[in-house]
Amino acid sequence: MSHHIVKLNTTPSELNVREDAWVIEWPRAGAKGGNHHHTYGQLTPYFKALNEGKLLGTRCTNKKCPTSDAEEKIWVPPRADCPDCHARMEWVEVEKPEGTIYTYTYVERGGYGLEIECPYYQIDVRLPGVCTIVKGYLLNRDKKIKIGDKVRARFRTGKEATHTCLDLSWELV
Numbered sequence: 001m002s003h004h005i006v007k008l009n010t011t012p013s014e015l016n017v018r019e020d021a022w023v024i025e026w027p028r029a030g031a032k033g034g035n036h037h038h039t040y041g042q043l044t045p046y047f048k049a050l051n052e053g054k055l056l057g058t059r060c061t062n063k064k065c066p067t068s069d070a071e072e073k074i075w076v077p078p079r080a081d082c083p084d085c086h087a088r089m090e091w092v093e094v095e096k097p098e099g100t101i102y103t104y105t106y107v108e109r110g111g112y113g114l115e116i117e118c119p120y121y122q123i124d125v126r127l128p129g130v131c132t133i134v135k136g137y138l139l140n141r142d143k144k145i146k147i148g149d150k151v152r153a154r155f156r157t158g159k160e161a162t163h164t165c166l167d168l169s170w171e172l173v
C-alpha cells in the first residue's frame with residue numbers, strides 16, 4: 001500500500017444499461033444485505049465520460065435564462081434541467097479540468113461505508129468556466145495543502161472504473 005496516494009476500498013459495481021440509462025447494482029451492505037440498485041437516468045453521460053477520461057457538465061439552453069449571460073455557465077456535477085429556469089440543459093465538456101482548491105477537510109476517520117482509504121483530503125474545487133464548486137477527494141496525502149493550490153482531474157477508467165462519482169478524483173499539479 002502506497003503511503004502517498006489514496007486508494008479506494010471498493011469493488012466495481014455490476015452495470016446494466018436500460019434504454020441508455022446506466023443502472024448500477026452494488027452490494028453496499030455486503031453479501032447478506034443484498035444489492036443497492038441505482039439509476040443515473042438522464043445523468044448517465046456524465047458517468048460514461050468519467051470512464052473515458054473526460055469531465056462533462058451541463059449548460060442551460062435558454063437564452064433568456066437569468067444566468068445565460070454569466071461567464072461561468074457550466075454545472076458540474078450536471079443537472080438534467082436548469083435550476084434557475086427549468087429549461088433543458090445541454091452537455092458540454094470541461095476542456096481542461098484544472099482548477100484550484102476552494103476549501104478542504106482532512107479526513108482521518110471515515111464513517112461507516114466510506115470507500116476512500118483514510119487519511120485523505122476531501123476537497124472542493126473551483127474550475128474556470130464552471131459555476132458550481134465541485135466536491136471530490138485528493139489523491140495526494142503526503143503534503144500539507146492550502147486553499148488556492150492547483151489541482152487537475154484524474155479519472156478511473158477500464159478495469160479501475162467503479163461507475164460511481166469516485167471515478168473522478170484530483171491530484172496536485
Ligand SMILES: [Zn+2]
Pocket residue numbers: 060061062065066067082083084085086087
Ligand atoms: Zn436556465
